[in-house]
């Protein structure tokens with residue numbers, strides 16, 4: 001069985017408090033984008049994991065897909081062995097949730113492959129054990145998220161027909177370190193009210209990671225400015241970076257920001 005785990009962008013990301021468990025309280029709108037990996041899982045005589053495409057840092061045993069398998073196996077001891085092939089295309093350490101998407105899609109795929117008949121809320125519960133971003137990718141529709149990112153409600157936001165240009169400037173940012181650099185601030189306005197007014201996004205929608213990461217990586221601020229110069233109606237960093245994206249009403253011409261880096265450009 002083959003699936004195509006997709007990336008997400010964050011529209012607004014507010015880090016409102018540090019928790020006693022080491023995580024941070026956030027508020028954000030997570031939106032799926034059609035930038036994908038490819039993931040194949042088959043029943044096999046013994047467990048195998050191979051990947052192609054972008055190199056994945058770390059030990060294959062620690063890959064979130066195998067963690068997803070082991071998590072299910074704890075509760076369903078009869079699960080057969082699996083053979084996994086992941087073609088990695090979504091940049092890593094990019095704030096695009098690629099690893100989280102692989103994990104959630106693996107859970108959903110195995111639910112079908114092994115005929116477990118688990119409902120989405122149970123899959124989301126497993127996904128939350130693998131990462132804060134993971135539950136979002138079970139339903140994979142626009143969501144307002146809160147808590148550490150695992151509490152979700154549907155968002156009416158619809159970007160269909162808009163254009164996105166996203167640049168990953170080869171800067172790997174660790175999510176943990178990015179959170180450690182932020183001073184949490186309570187959110188005084190309403191994210192959903194802001195999202196309802198795209199004309200106001202430039203003033204009311206912000207990613208709290210930008211304040212601490214732009215001084216460390218001035219290129220990220222330059223990329224954002226280039227999107228605005230090219231006519232974007234909104235531009236921001238996604239998640240904990242380092243991807244920066246611009247949203248456009250119509251297909252934009254080639255941008256200076258696109259030269260030399262990984263670029264994803266698509267109509268949504």
Ligand SMILES: C[C@](O)(CO)[C@H](O)COP(=O)(O)OP(=O)(O)OC[C@H]1O[C@@H](n2ccc(N)nc2=O)[C@H](O)[C@@H]1O
Pocket residue numbers: 010013022023024025026028030095097100130131132133134147148149175176179239240
């Ligand atoms: C930046 C975002 O992508 C925004 O959507 C997410 O908050 C990150 O979610 P994620 O990559 O799934 O993160 P996790 O794997 O759960 O956590 C990685 C590390 O990031 C930090 N972390 C993560 C989420 C959160 N709400 N607060 C945190 O402080 C913690 O130090 C944690 O050890």
Ligand SMILES: Nc1ncnc2c1ncn2[C@@H]1O[C@H](COP(=O)(O)OP(=O)(O)OP(=O)(O)O)[C@@H](O)[C@H]1O
Pocket residue numbers: 056057058062063064065086088091092093094095096097098099100102103133173175239240241
């Ligand atoms: N299937 C996978 N794909 C990518 N990274 C994985 C995977 N499994 C485990 N990892 C580990 O997770 C780390 C980061 O993953 P990911 O690409 O989701 O981060 P990110 O792009 O910063 O996303 P976000 O911060 O939005 O969660 C990698 O450094 C890697 O070691």
